[in-house]
Amino acid sequence: MKNSSRPLTSCRRPFVALLLLLLLAPLTVLAEEVGQPAATVVACRGSVQAINAKGEMRTLAVKSPIHKEDTIKTDKGGRIQILFSDNTIYSLGQNSEMKIAEYRWQPAANQGTLKTKVKEGVFRVMGGAITKTSPQNFTTETPAATIGIRGSMYAGTVTSSSLSVVFQGGKGIEVSNPFGTVAISRPGHGTSVAMNSAPEQPRKLSEQDLAAFSSEVSAADEEDEQQTGETGEDNGEEGATQEEQSSESGEEEGAAPAAAESAAEETLIDEPAAEQLVLDEPALLDQGDTTQVADLTTVVTDTTVDAPVIELPPPNETAPVIDSTPEEVTVPLDGISSYFGTLTGTSTNSDGTTGTIDDDLWMEVNWHSGKVLGRIKGQAGKPPIFFIGKLSGNLLTNIRILGNELQTPPGAVATDPPLVTAIHGSASGTIVGAASELFNFSGSGGSYEIEPANQPLHDSWTVLGAGSREPQDPTDLVSPRGVATWKGFVVGVSENMAAINADRRLFMNMNPGDFAFTMDMDNGTVNGSLSAFDVNGSNARLLGIDLGGALASAVVLEDNFATELGCATGDCIYSGTAAPAGLKKYGNYLVSSAPGETDISDYVTWGYWEIAYQDPASGAQYHTHGPGSRWIAGAPTPAAEVNELVNTSFTGHYSGTAFASKIDPAAAQQVTDLRGTVEIDVDFGHINAASAVQGVINLDGLQFKVNSGAAGNASASGFSNTAYGVTGPAGIMPNSTFNGAFYGPKAHSIAGNFHAPFSSGKSYTGIYGGTR
DSSP states (O other): OOOOSOOHHHHHHHHSOOOOOOOOOOOOOOOGGGGOOOOOEEEEEEEEEOTTSSSOOOOOOOTTOTTTTTTTEEETTTEEEEEEEOOEEEETTTEEEEEEEEEEEEEETTEEEEEEEEOOOOOOOEHHHHHOOOGEEEEEOOOOOOOEEEEEEEEEEEEEEEEEEEEESSEEEEEEEETTTEEOOOOTTTEEEEEOOOOOEEEEOOOOHHHHHHHHHHHHHHOOOOOOOEEEEESSSSOOOOOOOOOOOOSTTTSSOOOOOOOOEEEEETTTTTTOOOOOOTTTTTTTOOOSOOOHHHEEEEEEHHHOOOOOTTTTSSSOEEOEEEOOOOOSSSSSOOOOOOOOEEHHHHHOOEEEHHHHEEEEEEETTTTEEEEOOTTTTTTTEEEEEETTEEEEEEEEEEEEEEEEOTTTTTTTOEEEEEEEEEEEEEEESTOOEEEEEEEEEEEESSTTTTTOEEEEEEEEEEEEEEEOOGGGSSSSEEEEEEEEEEEEEETTTTSSSSOOEEEEEEGGEEEEEEETTTTEEEEEEEEEEEESSSSSEEEEEEEESSSOOEETTTTTTEEEOOOSSSOOOEEESOOOBBSSSSSOOEEEETTTOOSSSTTOOOEEEEEEETTTTTOOOOOOOTTTTTTEEOOOHHHHHHHHHHHTOHHHHHEEEEEEEEETSSSSSSEEEEEEEEEEEEEEGGTSSOOOOOOOOEETTTTEEEOSTTSSEEEETTTOOOSSSSEEEEEETOOEEEEEEEEGGGGGGEEEEEEEEEESSEEEEEEEEOOO
């Protein structure tokens, strides 16, 4: 998973304060041997220099190497973040100075040492492998005291005569000098140390400071929009080749989550008569004047969230193991909350090259069912990427990251088709804050090539997501309850991946009962099946593909849910007389469109679905994919309510939207996605008569006339016409199809699918909906 559309700059500032966590393959030699650097600059801004042991100065930028005994200095406005080869991350704010006094990392022996000396300024540390394997060898020295770490995160401000430090998550830290030692193991607690004095007893930070700081960090962001420098899709430091990873661990919905480490609110120590300090992790650190001793009596909490410390997985694992247990946080018991933030990270291709991940994300939580669904913005026109998960207290567990991505194959030229990969990963994290204001999670996984039968690993990735809660929607104070049965319609563009312009299949169903599932709002799950057939005449069929059930699913609202698709019986794909087959391991899911993306009509929801399979008869590898593969569904109107309209001789006029794909074998781009309008009339008083349902779908500059056809094709349960269901433009074939059903109270809405093939080989297939 990677994002190649972002501008490349040498000094990078993400959207909100987030940690860029890079996954580097374990090195097989000691750090600093054979000229290897101890660390690499992964983000920077402003003027930042390094001074080596010989006193030689050099300017730093993203991808610059950092060596043992280097002293790093930031000027006013300068900030930097460096990643050590054991995956420790140091961040420095402006007017800061830190020396790497000692660094050694032996991954094979699980031994290492990292000792730094911070002379002044603001810093933040997220411990890597050394803090797990050799915590006694990891220290941060300051003029006033030394900080020891035990697999943790902490931040501080340093002057020539003082230290103020805040513990932010993990197992704990110790702050010591010749006059005394204090241990801090509760996130959000900190201490101050003056020169020649013992550290003060740890104290808890004020929760009220969170709201006070929110406005300040927002103002800082507004004042600081300019980006400088360069980040690269390909990291200049060559990463070791990643072996193919298995993502079996933690993939079951009921699997025990990784133990979550505390991800407490990011904290910041305010200084009297000085600019407030903002420990803005991935966006780097802002620092004001540190000439005075920091006073811990005023502490603010950043709206950014540090991720838990990640136990870096060996090459045969993808799921992160998160250390320790978070401090208990009380979360709401009802309602819906939304969060906005950013996803950052890195991908490592199978050839060892690396790329960056930097995307906006939006997440919605149903506090009653405990289900979570998030959406990653990605690139315009590309398939959706999303994640689903579950809340256990304030822990985000069983997070599944799904979707697919179009990537550039190695050595490809501009005219080569993209490589289609399926995204599959897992994550865990926390929601924190007195009002559950913040969230964060860390995850890892892989992007797998969809076409080959064995779906090999294309790249592995690690990500970190974090963000803050958006203002509460007053209509979402109470979560929806109950269980409902939904039915609907699908269309699916399915292509032979070895010859996408030949043997294309167009799946659809005509009976809404062939795409049906229960929506359990109390447990936040779906359970049902999907069946469809190829209207192109290949005799290929999809029978009983599983939706949810034992597979992972998450329902937050009726217009915001997702589920994995599967074939537990192994016989869901039929082709001719060959023995049926199942689905491939990766690339099978169904997700609703993003709320607000486009509402087709009331009382129905629409979205995308994808499956990957091998044709049982030919052995060809097929991919039914978005955005051309869509669905629309809702709770059907009870037949008794439709019959009430029949008895009153009511005629309903429905207006709405259609989404379709135009397939044109003669065009350079054979599949084009379209949006149109719908105007349909239903004569309920003569529902069983010929053409009781008729209207137009305006699409691609054409007016498609639709109708329910012969008498008996329409009834209280819906309508279906497979003979001239669509007419109008010259050349439409007689097997054109128009199907639909009624939804909502008293048939307030209609929805369905349609297919309009032309004698030229061109065709239109899509979904529609309307409201009266």
